[in-house]
């Protein structure tokens with residue numbers, strides 16, 4: 001079924017510049033300009049023939065470049081011809097539309113900002129496109145995705161999905177958004193473009209997304225995108241199909257961690273960083289807000305009977321938003337179906353950093369990210385940085401001691417999904433998260 005947003009996207013992808021009154025005016029303007037240039041060239045030739053020796057002018061060739069068009073006046077023996085070639089551009093986006101990446105349409109403008117040169121590049125007006133991200137770090141939220149993204153972004157050929165230039169430089173539009181979606185240079189920017197923004201702003205998300213991407217070509221450098229919401233295929237059921245449509249050759253990476261402790265970390269993150277929105281989700285429905293972790297777990301796993309009867313959607317959504325984010329095997333199935341195992345990497349953040357970085361380079365390809373350019377000396381042997389910046393939260397390592405009943409209950413809930421995950425990825429480390437169950 002075609003949704004409204006699909007239709008918009010298709011029309012953006014297929015729109016042709018050869019339609020509409022604006023295009024007619026444009027064609028007229030080009031024809032007139034070409035005639036003027038042609039006349040000037042012929043005039044120059046006549047002057048040349050008059051003042052020069054015609055016998056030297058048997059194979060004359062004069063070039064002029066106007067508005068991405070090469071105009072050539074040729075004199076071969078006695079034949080004079082005027083040729084127009086419409087494809088002049090340093091990045092030939094008409095004949096060679098960024099062949100090394102999954103390119104995306106740039107609506108509403110023709111400029112992109114190059115971080116490399118610090119200049120605005122003007123793209124061919126008929127087909128402005130930009131390379132989409134090659135690697136998606138899709139989650140899992142609170143499982144070290146920032147560390148994972150930075151390990152990848154350390155490679156000098158990797159650029160993050162944010163444009164650091166201001167919107168205008170010397171009055172020239174750089175193409176960078178400078179609104180709420182603007183990124184911050186090298187900082188990893190959580191775009192959530194194909195999940196949250198596509199759902200909330202179906203008419204704008206694509207332009208906002210593409211206008212924030214840096215200029216890469218997929219051969220000499222690549223773009224990456226870290227958006228932990230991409231892993232939640234229960235909340236965004238069409239997401240993997242969308243990603244497949246826009247970025248069919250993407251590589252997909254995620255870090256996973258003990259899902260019971262992940263939930264504990266997310267609860268503290270929400271209470272610390274977005275308490276109003278988080279508690280508002282409950283308050284708006286007349287439900288007592290979960291001011292501590294035990295009441296949060298109770299609302300997720302054992303809500304008062306009348307709540308689910310009265311608000312069945314709420315109970316489903318509450319679980320999808322929080323509890324079921326730890327059912328990694330359920331969430332990943334769609335990604336495996338869409339992209340296949342060879343394009344997916346599930347990382348254990350307890351692995352040695354060098355091993356993680358090696359796996360990342362292998363996944364993307366050593367031709368694109370040469371290992372000899374990676375700053376290996378900057379890596380720590382192991383980085384488990386569970387320190388949190390939250391005010392009233394000392395980190396997840398105390399969760400089992402402080403909230404044993406809830407953590408045990410959660411670990412039991414997640415155990416079958418952990419087993420399924422271990423099978424799916426062919427590694428044993430998810431089974432470690434089930435070990436404590438035997439002790440209780």
Ligand SMILES: Nc1ncnc2c1ncn2[C@@H]1O[C@H](COP(=O)(O)OS(=O)(=O)O)[C@@H](OP(=O)(O)O)[C@H]1O
Pocket residue numbers: 140141142143144145146147228257265269349350383384385386387388389395396
């Ligand atoms: N290497 C490594 N291995 C495992 N865990 C790590 C690692 N580095 C950071 N962390 C912990 O991950 C938590 C932050 O996760 P994210 O970066 O994914 O956060 S976020 O989803 O972008 O908000 C955050 O957890 P909390 O301490 O519970 O907040 C970090 O301590």
